[in-house]
Amino acid sequence: MDATPSFSCAPQQRLNGCRLARCIAPCLAVCLLWMTPHSSRGFTPTISASGSDALAELQHQRDAYLDEVRHTGRTDPAKLALLEQRLRKLAEGQTGSAVLRTRVEVANLLRIEGRSTESAAQFQAVGEEAERHEYRDVAFDAWIGVIRANSAGTQNEIDHAYERAIAAAGPTPTRRQRHDLAAFHAQILEARGEPDAALVESLESLMNAERPDDQFFDRLTTADILFDIAAPCDHGKMVDARTTSDAEKDGWEACRRAVAAAERAYGVTLNLAQTQGWGSEFATAQKPALNFLAVQINNNARTERDGAGGGAGPNQSVLVNESFSAGPLSPQLAQALGAKIQGAIAGGSDSPRKLYLQGLNESIQGNRAEALPYFKQAATKLNDERKGFFDPLRRGTVIEGRVEILQDLALALLANGDQAAAFDVFESFRSRGLNELSAASLRANTAREREWLAALVGIEAAENARLVRIRERIVSGGDAALSTGEHRELDEDRAARSRLLSDAGIRRSFSNVEFQSARLADLKRASKLSGTPVVLYWTTKVNVVVWIVSPAGESRVRTVLLPDFALNELVRRVLKSSSAADDGVPLDEAAAAQLHRHLLGPFQDLLAGSRLMIVPQGALTDLPFEALLDPQTKRYAVEKWAISYAPNATIAVQMLTQEAPIGRDVRAIVDARLNAITQEVDRISTIPAFKVKAVDADLIETSRLADLAGEANIVHVLVHGSANAYEPTLFQLGFSKQGKVTAAQLLATPWRSTQLVVFSSCDSGEWVSSTSNEIHGLPWVLLVGGARNAIVSRWPISSASNADWMQWFYTELAKGVAPAQAAASASRRMIASSHGRPYYWAAMRVMGR
């Protein structure tokens, strides 16, 4: 008998893939629909014994039942119970692989009946036994079954089953196996918050889909992923492959096309369902949400056009609050929401999502004390899920799609007055991947291990750049299928990664890393020791959470009313005007003053002194705080404070508690042509305090990047830099006679013994940051590598003015001050010169002390 048509229901996708904030209603509706029993794809019995005929007959009955459900929408538990009874009886008389095949079918029925936990256990048992007896096709079906049944389980359980399914499929999987692997990987990736990678997997799955039902679900998955991709348009613009031709448009065209692409994908899915005579609920469930998103996009465009700036007008007062709980809901609304949540979380194991929804339900009903334990359990589970990944570039993604769990927990703890616990929660997902990899890199004792890590990150980065391009092409209306070239390149990336990961010895060196996150008390100590106040920001939909730890030991946390839309717009204006090379473009002083009023102004009493360390998040990671303008004094922030940055509190503590004096040995890696023009390194060499050893950048060999930093205290790099528009970790430096060197390759360099790294190169500080503050780009590489202080550029800098800045910076540094103070002094000197625009002096970002 041939494989039966089936619904490969993946409730986990529907649950985890939906972002509660945007789609609770449609999500719940879809989830409920998908929780109705569906069959799995049956395996294909190949034996002709009477037992296999009997199994085929029972599968046929199951399919008939499912067909009826599809058409009528009605379930009949009695029929399923009877089928299960017959299957169990059949299994009693069987041996060898036959009994395992029948047990797989029993597990399928259990899942269809909604008994997911039992089903998963049954699949797991069959999978392990089939592996022992080397019935690989049975093992494959069993592990795929585990993934399906574990839809409410943890990410680790799902990942583990997926790995074993890959192993069971072997090096040459059948087309059906390739399809199943791609289809489920798409769902896993979507649940992890990686829509680009998920989109590509769903397209690969579609390429291998042979039957209409497979095609239906693959197309539905693709449509869901495209919806996920469009979803952030509710608050920000996006870019696609046609953005460049939108010159005369309002800038929101790519978002509109993303919505249209999702609508098209749902439309294709709907047609397919109708051709088969199936219900159309699945393909139309997201229609209201898509319509709503389209309305939001138009609203955003209108608001922007009208210049409202999102409600942060110059005369608007700054609302600072210390209440962290949302206002009460009406009893009717609370009841309705509660009912929907209860429906969505019925059955299944205690996943982070389920626990969070239980907490949310308690919170909605006004039971804040009861909500807290659920939030805590959800957060613990989520943190546990992150363990065991080996995914250097995307380590943070496991919580990107579920950030509300931790955010709500932290706010609930703050509302309860437990600052220390709230701080731990915030810190638990702030650049945690960076911390883990940084701790892992400590184990890289040999050049080979570092080079291995650099190669792996390089492959990940290259693949990520490809994924972004594919996504942009499809969103812009391109063919929703992979081209031969794209397919080949992705296959090459995967093969290269597999080759690297097959080195289990090295892989072990970097896995299961334990590290200690900084706690509030640690940060207070570091702040006191260094005399530097630390300001941590967290952006939410409506507010910016501002947390200040002062050297006096005070910790104050407040929310400042500043909707993310307005914040994004203000940051964009400051960034655009301050980075403009054109002297005819002045700083947008109104925006710079507005941000000062909201982000620094209300907390001036705690920010006494001349230093300030900022731990930004969201849109604020790109903001040059130095260029914010005090509306009272009309002076730049850098004129009052020496400002430095850290990506999280753990790294902030490390930076603030390091030994103070920076050594005098400077290793300068120099592009001779640049130096001939600006004499930047020659000028640094004239400062008597420093012993400068210049190395020609053209002589750097890519095979010897481990020796790049040498034993110097300071590494100064004066070479051309070139940003990669698709992936910042592919940022290129113009040195090495063999060609350019990417940021990823610099992971091969041990930076831990370097006290200060200065990249006098354009865009060296360019990064992308995610919700959890994971940053990618050269700064990420330097921090992972252990550099204690780093100076990188935010935008393409003028080589002439930068040489001046650098000379002044090193002159100050020679006096024994911290890098941030030396940078501030250099900037102040430049402000007083003819190069007073932030473009000239705010380009350099100091990460460190």
Place this chain on the structure above:
Amino acid sequence: MDLPKLESIKDLGGALAGLAALSYASGYFILRSRAHALGIDSSAQLLDAAYIFAGFRFLLEMLLAALLVLPVAAGLRTLASVVLRAAGDRLGAILQWSAVVIFALLVLAQIPLLEVNAVLLDHPAVHGDSMPTSSYLVDAVLGRNNLGIWLVLATTLLAMLAAQWFRRHDRVHAPKGLASPLALLVALQMLFMPVSYGIFFTDRSVRVLDGVPKEAQDLGAPVGIVDLGGDYLTLLGANREGSRRLVLVARSDLKGLAVRQIVPLQSFLETISPGPQVGSDPPAKPPTSGTTSAGTGRTNDSFWKAAVNYLKTAFENLGSLSEGKAEAGQIWVVEVDGTQPKGAAHGLSVAKDLSWPVVGDGGAIYALKDGAAVRLSQSGIETPLAGSTSAWEKLIGVNADGSILGIVRDPPFGRVAILGSDGTLAVGVSPSTAEERQRQALLLQETRSYADGRSLAVRSSTRGRGVDVYIAKKGKQTTDLSDCGDDFCGQPSLSPDGTRVTWIRSSPP
């Protein structure tokens, strides 16, 4: 034979043996120093016979040098005697100590000579792994200036004066304690003399081969022998990228290969530095030994004159620390009025592997293809130019007489070159001063500034993920000329009449 005669013969034998030993020791230092300075020490075999020959030659030339400076030494000696007599004991002692200090400084100043290494390669190192540069010292090693001659004469003179002092120190009331440091300095100088002789003078000839031996196939013609070892020879040539390379081959590998001519090393380097002729490229005219220096010097003058006066190039640093991403692509062009485009930019060339386009009078466009210069017809078809080599780094512009100005490869700064309309290629010398290096480095940047205040820059696109070409005039807003979206545009240049801008447009990889 009577005894006195025997004694004389013994003395003569002893003297000859001593001379041979001295020659051998000097020859050893000379050839080792030469090998280190040129960069052939890792591969070359050195021979005892060669040491003695080099040593004798050194001694001979030192005697000639001594003869040359003898009048100066005699004059100085007389002057010193007069001055010291007049000065009295105290002042005399101060003067003598001062002279020793000057001697010591001169000796110390020769220490960097020991670190000169591998000047035959593209990046000669002057101070360990520090920045390589076409420094005065490296130029001296290559015979491009007279530092070596002056150094040898000065040290010979000092050695003679020191010898005089030792002979007559009792008459000049030599201060106590002066003899020991002076003796040490003299000893040091005696060691430095063969070293500097080896570095600056020994065997600066190249035997140019009539072909390229099979074992050195990576090199393009011409290839020359720079060192004759025992069983092995060291060949010098340039590879396909125009980088100089040394290759060690067995003598037997050169069987049947004729030596075409023997030329000075400097001339040979001038010939190969712009890049070897490979494949079927038309051969560049190698400058002959007699005209190279004057010719290249004139080339530099002509080049800069045309760049400033005709192309109106200004040398203001408007560059950033980023560089363009376009390496080769399709040529685009737009008419401009000041800083405003007149009409839409349009693609010109058929080929998409061109770089550094420039516009000549009458609208003719030239560009580089695989490092060789080509001319584009109105329909965009390119024709290789006679005399063009495959080693251009960048085209700068077209002169009024139709000759093309550009820079040929010679890292890190390249060398200016002029390709005449008759196909003759004249290559200038490397920039040797900081000012020259700065000017040439500015010319190598993508950003171009002109005497009329306009500038061309390459920056990230504001409407895509690519790179655009912008034009600006001081005090006015920049204008995007290219609007390349996600494509990479770059390598812009302005026509001599200031009405057309060309650039390269390429797709991202």
